[in-house]
Amino acid sequence: MDLGKAHLGRLPNGVKDLFGEAAARQVWAERTLEATFAGWGYSNVVTPTIEYYDNLALGVDSQVRGMTYRFFDREGHTLALRPDITVQIARLVGTKLFGEPLPLRLCYIANVFRYGELQSGQQREFTQAGLELIGVDTAEADAEVVTMSVVAFQALGLREFQVSLGQMAFFRALVAMGPLGPVGLARIQEAVNSKNLPALRQILREEGLNGEAGRALEALPSLCGGREVLAQARRLSPNQAAHIALDRLARVYDLLAVYGVADRVILDLGEVPGMDYYTGITFKGYARGLGFPLLSGGRYDDLISRFGTALPAVGFGLEVERCLFALGETGRPLSLPPHLVVGGVWGAPVLALVQELREKGLRVEMDVLGREERALAAYARERGARGTLISDGDGRLALVEPSGRRAITRETLLAEAMTWQS
Amino acid sequence: MAIMTIALPKGRLLEPSVNLFRGLGYRCALGEGSRRLIGEEPTGDTRFILAKAEDIPVYVEYGAADMGIAGQDIVRESGRDVYEPLALGFGHCRLVVAGPAGLKGRDFRLASGLRIATKYQRLARDYFLSQGISVEIVRLYGSIELAPKVGLADLLVDVVETGRTLRENGLVVLQEIMPCQAALIVNRASHKLRLAQVSQLVAAIRRNIPVEG
Incomplete structure (x- = not known):
């Protein structure tokens, strides 16, 4: 049988090797996000790549279930490659971590697998970076996580992005007013999600939803914008649950202003994703020119209980490759040149200085080729370094910059180098 | 502010689409026997592109166009994830x-x-x-x-x-x-990132539709 040979040396559709600049960008993005999450007190969790399918199926919607890679173990159990990390964290917390002091702040950067169409930088194996704030149901928790989504985009250097913020509890309060079956509900949800007003009107007529709830549902696609949206929605609210949902959203929006990120957030009550998952606020991140969200998240208070312990939670997952794709589109250079290239004759004192620079956050490259000063300075220029440091082996240092060459002391270099970081 | 790109479909919906935008004061210099696929407005803030009708939802989903006009049959068939705020009352x-x-x-x-x-x-x-x-x-x-x-x-x-x-x-x-009839479709990100511009245009188009279906 020669069939196998046709694949030799090739990769299946949907996975890829990364090398050179692309690998550097990927690793840089992951590290940047990890450091950002850590700075807000989130600790890493690492979950397994394969799990029993039944576990995973408890916490992903039917669309994702349909895209899950499945196979069998030797005992005949169905296993799956994880299509999502949040469900794994729900399992981990629901079965193991529920006794820890609350709230839990957990984050992850991990590859997930979905058998789907390849689009906009997303392969069938792709990387999600996300976090979950578990054990509290407060506006403060919601606001922290939404803020983190903005902070994550900013850390990656994305400039043209918006986070749209919705409130699933408001939608739930509206649809609870009508005698809706699951099919009618799904049709309404789809029409609202695509802001398809003509279709929405027709469905509401067909489903007999013509009262207050119907009017509010019909307005959902246009309830999109700044703070004024809250007042508009309040006038349309038919019941107490809807008012409570809006109160929460208003409080979150106020806190986002305190965090200084409100200008990055658009209120959109017409974003109503994942009925079987989200219970409160939901949000999505978009970058200019890309129709697919780079990030999605929200409050999911019923998920962890499916694994044993009831705990409220809010979180998001960010699609790393899509963000890199969007960054490429906006033309921001991602390569990280060294700040300094160091060569000449060097020993332990120079290495100690280099280490000190590195600890201050500078990227320093040691010459390991024994290059002449002129060749090394040319290399440093090509790499985009700020300068080349030459040690003569007798404790004297010289800094070669595009502007010229000068002798420099250890102290002056340390002080100057601090101004190089952008 | 980056230029707004609007995709119009070749074929039977082109003429009414061009008329729609001309009614709003755009020059919309596309088609009409010429082979030009891109026509920029003299104001420089908007351009129209001409694409195969079946491809319009793809252009819009990917953000190559901020919005476009396509038949509802084509939007449904494509299964693309776009906003569809208006039925345009032509191309029935x-x-x-x-x-x-x-x-x-x-x-x-x-x-x-x-x-x-x-x-x-x-x-x-x-x-x-x-x-x-x-x-x-x-x-x-x-x-x-x-x-x-x-x-x-x-x-x-x-x-x-x-x-x-x-x-x-x-x-x-x-x-x-x-x-089916012609529909206006909008890219999800464009809707968020240029909300004011997009809602203004959608409202202007809505006012020019004789009877909304």
Whole structure:
């Protein structure tokens, strides 16, 4: 049988090797996000790549279930490659971590697998970076996580992005007013999600939803914008649950202003994703020119209980490759040149200085080729370094910059180098 | 502010689409015998691009265009994730099942192995599946009416405006799947990132539609 040979040396559709600049960008993005999450007190969790399918199926919607890679173990159990990390964290917390002091702040950067169409930088194996704030149901928790989504985009250097913020509890309060079956509900949800007003009107007529709830549902696609949206929605609210949902959203929006990120957030009550998952606020991140969200998240208070312990939670997952794709589109250079290239004759004192620079956050490259000063300075220029440091082996240092060459002391270099970081 | 890109479809929807935007004061210098695929407005803030009708939802989903005009049949068939805020009140047609007059009134649930010629694979499959009828879809790119005449398929699924082409080929409409018209579709990110600009344009277009469907 020669069939196998046709694949030799090739990769299946949907996975890829990364090398050179692309690998550097990927690793840089992951590290940047990890450091950002850590700075807000989130600790890493690492979950397994394969799990029993039944576990995973408890916490992903039917669309994702349909895209899950499945196979069998030797005992005949169905296993799956994880299509999502949040469900794994729900399992981990629901079965193991529920006794820890609350709230839990957990984050992850991990590859997930979905058998789907390849689009906009997303392969069938792709990387999600996300976090979950578990054990509290407060506006403060919601606001922290939404803020983190903005902070994550900013850390990656994305400039043209918006986070749209919705409130699933408001939608739930509206649809609870009508005698809706699951099919009618799904049709309404789809029409609202695509802001398809003509279709929405027709469905509401067909489903007999013509009262207050119907009017509010019909307005959902246009309830999109700044703070004024809250007042508009309040006038349309038919019941107490809807008012409570809006109160929460208003409080979150106020806190986002305190965090200084409100200008990055658009209120959109017409974003109503994942009925079987989200219970409160939901949000999505978009970058200019890309129709697919780079990030999605929200409050999911019923998920962890499916694994044993009831705990409220809010979180998001960010699609790393899509963000890199969007960054490429906006033309921001991602390569990280060294700040300094160091060569000449060097020993332990120079290495100690280099280490000190590195600890201050500078990227320093040691010459390991024994290059002449002129060749090394040319290399440093090509790499985009700020300068080349030459040690003569007798404790004297010289800094070669595009502007010229000068002798420099250890102290002056340390002080100057601090101004190089952008 | 980056330029706003609006994608218009080649074919029967082009003329009414161009008229719609000219009615709003755009020059919309596209098509009309010329081969230009991109026409920038003198103001420099908007440009129109001309694409194959079936490709419009792709341009808009990917953000190559901020918004576009496409038939509802094409938007549904594409399954692309875009906003669809307006039905535009022109380009009315119906997506139908058609076949030889002799099949009128037949219950297709009793037929086995029906072959359907269409360019609407997804919509045709979903329509028959929703009635519990399993069919074989034959994907064709044009002259669908030919398929039942030469034995390539039993039935066809296609859009009809007047039904003249069907009649001339001895075929009749057997069932209506859905009425269609032209729709405005909007990229999800554009809607968020240039909300004011997009809502203004959508509102202006809405005012120019005679009767919203």
